[in-house]
Amino acid sequence: MPEALVAFLRARLTERETAALAAGGGGDDSSWRALGTGVYSAAASLADDVPPLATTGPEVGGSDEDAALAEHIALHDPAHALREIEAVRQLLRRYEEPGSSDALPDSANRLSAAAERGALLLAVRHLALPHSGHPDYLAVWRP
Structure with missing residues (x-):
């Protein structure tokens, strides 16, 4: 289920990015x-x-x-939208690849990664809420 939620949110980000770029995002007049x-x-x-x-x-x-x-x-404006999209994409990348430390044993890294993913999943659920009116949004994703 989390993979489907992440894919759903990535699709919405791509839609927003396409719209922001079409509205002049990245150009001199994007702010x-x-x-x-x-x-x-x-x-x-x-x-x-x-x-x-x-x-x-x-x-x-x-x-x-x-x-x-x-x-x-x-x-x-498009510039703001593109910055927001990139921030959410960074959070999704962190969810998919939780941090680890060479100073910790593997068991501690697995435990901390699981805790980090749990917290990030809650954040991802909240980030998907504005899209709850989308036909592909699933009610089970609600936080």
Whole structure:
């Protein structure tokens, strides 16, 4: 079961990575900022009257809700998404290959690896929770 959960989470990470890269991840404009109802590349100079990457309402007279939507979008820019994806992938690698020490006997390494994997599995279950609405998510994966 843990292998299926890890595979499920890796698939969701790949989907997010594909979307982040398609939205400009890795490029100069992959970090975003909100200004009013617009979402702009953080690299863009607003003095040059650069059009926004996205808008959530009218440029003039937008509501507080429109501005909040723009801020939410900017907080989930491609650069942030790619950093988050890599962090989760590092945790998954650690789950699959728990640490060991040459200074410890094999029995202690096996015991510490089992404890580490147990703790990391709980973390992986929690990381999969945001995807619980996905049709491939299994209820038995809930922490």
